[in-house]
Amino acid sequence: MFDDLRxxxxxxxxxxxxxxxxxxxxxxxxxxxxxxxxxxxxxxTLFLKINGDVIEEASFQGSGCAISTASVSLMTEIIKGxxxxxxxxxxxxxxxxxxxxxxxFNLEAxxxxxxxxxxxxxxxxxxxxxxxxxxxxxxxxNEQQSISTE
Amino acid sequence: MTxxxxxxxxxDFPILAEKIRNKPLVYLDNAATCHKPQTVIxxxxxxxxxxxxxxxxxxxxxxxxxxxxxxxxxxxxxxxINARSDKEIIFVKGATEAINLVAQTYGKANIQKGDEIIxxxxxxxxxxxxxxxxxxxxxxxxxxxxxxxxxxxxxEEFEKLLNAKTKLVSVVHMSNALGTINPxxxxxxxxxxxxxxxxxxxxxxxxxxxxxxQELDCDFYVFSGHKLYGPTGVGVLYGKQALLEAMxxxxxxxxxxxxxxxxxxxxxTLPYKFEAGTPDIAGVIxxxxxxxxxxxxxxxxxxxxxxELLAYATEKALAIKGLRIIGEAEHKGAILSFVLxxxxxxxxxxxxxxLGIAIRAGHHCAMxxxxxxxxxxxxRASFAMYNTKAEIDVLMNGITSLIEVFG
Numbered sequence: 001m002f003d004d005l006r007x008x009x010x011x012x013x014x015x016x017x018x019x020x021x022x023x024x025x026x027x028x029x030x031x032x033x034x035x036x037x038x039x040x041x042x043x044x045t046l047f048l049k050i051n052g053d054v055i056e057e058a059s060f061q062g063s064g065c066a067i068s069t070a071s072v073s074l075m076t077e078i079i080k081g082x083x084x085x086x087x088x089x090x091x092x093x094x095x096x097x098x099x100x101x102x103x104x105f106n107l108e109a110x111x112x113x114x115x116x117x118x119x120x121x122x123x124x125x126x127x128x129x130x131x132x133x134x135x136x137x138x139x140x141x142n143e144q145q146s147i148s149t150e
Numbered sequence: 151m152t153x154x155x156x157x158x159x160x161x162d163f164p165i166l167a168e169k170i171r172n173k174p175l176v177y178l179d180n181a182a183t184c185h186k187p188q189t190v191i192x193x194x195x196x197x198x199x200x201x202x203x204x205x206x207x208x209x210x211x212x213x214x215x216x217x218x219x220x221x222x223x224x225x226x227x228x229x230x231i232n233a234r235s236d237k238e239i240i241f242v243k244g245a246t247e248a249i250n251l252v253a254q255t256y257g258k259a260n261i262q263k264g265d266e267i268i269x270x271x272x273x274x275x276x277x278x279x280x281x282x283x284x285x286x287x288x289x290x291x292x293x294x295x296x297x298x299x300x301x302x303x304x305x306e307e308f309e310k311l312l313n314a315k316t317k318l319v320s321v322v323h324m325s326n327a328l329g330t331i332n333p334x335x336x337x338x339x340x341x342x343x344x345x346x347x348x349x350x351x352x353x354x355x356x357x358x359x360x361x362x363x364q365e366l367d368c369d370f371y372v373f374s375g376h377k378l379y380g381p382t383g384v385g386v387l388y389g390k391q392a393l394l395e396a397m398x399x400x401x402x403x404x405x406x407x408x409x410x411x412x413x414x415x416x417x418x419t420l421p422y423k424f425e426a427g428t429p430d431i432a433g434v435i436x437x438x439x440x441x442x443x444x445x446x447x448x449x450x451x452x453x454x455x456x457x458e459l460l461a462y463a464t465e466k467a468l469a470i471k472g473l474r475i476i477g478e479a480e481h482k483g484a485i486l487s488f489v490l491x492x493x494x495x496x497x498x499x500x501x502x503x504x505l506g507i508a509i510r511a512g513h514h515c516a517m518x519x520x521x522x523x524x525x526x527x528x529x530r531a532s533f534a535m536y537n538t539k540a541e542i543d544v545l546m547n548g549i550t551s552l553i554e555v556f557g
Contacts, residue, residue: 001551004171004504009497014556018492040496041513041526063526065494066556125500 007118008125009066016070021077022059031142035062035135037127042068046076046135053084065128071116072132078113084140091133091140098129154451160536162187162443173506176541181326181354181485181532182510183376186440190380193439194432205431206405206422220431223438224421230441231371232362233388237420240394241434244385245353246276248372249320251387251424252349253280255397256370257318263289265317270308270332271297271522272325275515277351281320290317297522301328301477308337312344319348323355323371327516327528328477329460329485331355338367347393353377357534358456358483360449363388375433380440384433387424394420401426452535456484459533459542466546472553476528484533487514490549493556495529501552507545 002009026032026047035044044062048055058076063069079087093110098119107114119129160166165185168175177185197219203212205220227239242248261267267281271294278292285292293316295308303321312319319341324331338348347369352361356373363371370393375384389397399406399417403426409416417423444452463486467473472491490498499511510530513520520527531545 001548002501002504002555005501008500009555018557039512040494041520042494042496043526063494065496067497122500125496128496 010115012115013070016073017066020069020073024059025061026059031139033135033139035131037131044072046139048139055079055082067128068131071129075132091137094133098126163536170506171504176507176544178531179508179510180534184534187443189443190436190439194436197432197435219435223434226438226441232364238388238391240387240421240424241429242385242387244374245372248387250280251400252370253284255400257284261288261290261317265290266293266315268293268311268319270295270303270321273322274326300479301330302479316346319346322351324483326354327514327519329482330479331481331483359453375437380437381433384430384437400424403427456533460484462539463542476523487528487530489525489528495527498529502548505548507548
């Protein structure tokens with residue numbers, strides 16, 4: 001019945017929505033930033049533990065749609081062990097993948113985040129996918145105030 | 151329902167023949183805005199093709215024609231809500247501007263530091279923020295009458311808030327997020343017993359029921375044209391003449407003046423005092439055409455049809471496991487807000503869109519209502535005169551299927 005949506009709602013997204021990874025409060029976090037999408041009410045808190053310039057741990061709390069939950073869940077998996085510069089580069093690639101005009105993002109670097117590429121066909125949903133990454137960007141820049149995708 | 155023929159009505163709305171993602175459009179986002187009958191579209195095309203010029207200005211033929219059409223639309227609005235006089239009908243951009251106008255003119259002239267303004271917990275942001283701004287400017291205090299879990303005003307609590315410091319009650323006639331129809335006649339009687347004027351936000355109510363401002367005895371009534379099958383960009387502020395006369399103007403400019411020198415300006419009479427600048431001429435005339443159309447159908451017929459749709463939709467919705475209706479007031483308009491277990495309203499919105507169904511997913515510009523129900527957002531199906539039970543079946547099948555897909 002929902003054949004048209006197969007590109008947007010891949011099974012990986014349903015899986016991460018049902019069972020979000022790294023879904024917990026991190027008491028020992030070095031960075032804690034809140035992300036909010038006022039349009040749909042998606043809210044998340046991202047926690048990072050940083051050693052030197054390496055993201056040792058990432059976790060989140062919050063509530064949102066399947067796209068935003070899967071996006072942040074996948075993000076916390078992929079950034080673990082990355083340097084801050086590598087994570088920033090991933091943010092750029094992800095941004096290009098979801099909002100860019102052509103498909104020149106680095107598929108190899110983006111790995112399984114590619115399951116979210118389908119949002120580019122749904123302009124109203126792009127912000128759901130990018131909220132996590134804008135929050136990460138703020139955390140890496142050490143901005144403590146809550147950020148918004150509006 | 152004498153002569154109410156939904157199939158015939160549907161043919162009057164060209165957009166209803168659209169295919170969305172290769173499926174017939176099922177438009178259930180009428181509380182956000184509703185579609186326009188051909189006669190409204192034609193009235194605008196005809197105006198620009200044959201009668202258009204600026205109003206209230208020239209002596210030339212087209213200006214006279216435009217002015218006549220414009221002012222006759224004002225009379226149509228006056229009759230539609232049963233105001234006493236055309237002078238009580240002020241054209242504005244929409245309900246939002248109307249409330250801002252009252253806040254910045256009536257409010258600034260009559261509300262001072264320590265005074266209180268009463269709203270309810272089910273208001274749209276447009277009936278919250280203008281008052282917060284006024285309170286910030288004047289030092290007045292905004293008080294909020296609470297609602298119960300069904301989404302009804304708790305009347306005793308509302309009554310308790312009224313006191314000698316209360317200078318205005320501003321309440322929604324029908325809630326856009328919950329569908330609740332407030333007991334506005336009773337609210338007005340209670341407030342008037344204490345000499346407190348009442349503004350009704352009628353943006354949602356007006357397309358669904360007969361509104362008679364004299365019978366209600368409200369002091370201000372505001373609504374938007376685009377929710378009443380008219381064009382966007384036009385709305386109405388109704389105010390009792392004596393109140394409007396005493397209010398200072400809102401914006402300065404052309405049309406709202408009688409005489410201007412650099413030393414001083416003499417303001418125009420009602421309603422022009424509040425209509426600075428060239429108005430939305432085509433919008434006003436289109437709104438007049440929408441009212442003509444509604445009069446041929448009959449508001450009571452529309453109300454009866456929509457009540458049937460709401461009852462049908464509610465019954466079907468309650469049978470879906472995991473669906474919770476948000477807003478179960480006893481007296482309710484054609485709005486079905488709901489949430490599904492573990493499925494975010496935005497996912498519901500996208501999935502239903504792929505089936506050609508347009509609903510609203512979000513906070514409905516009523517974030518305090520979302521906070522009250524502890525949900526980030528709801529999905530909302532809102533019905534209009536052109537909707538059918540068959541469309542509600544399509545909606546309910548869609549919901550059942552997406553619940554399966556999400557697992």
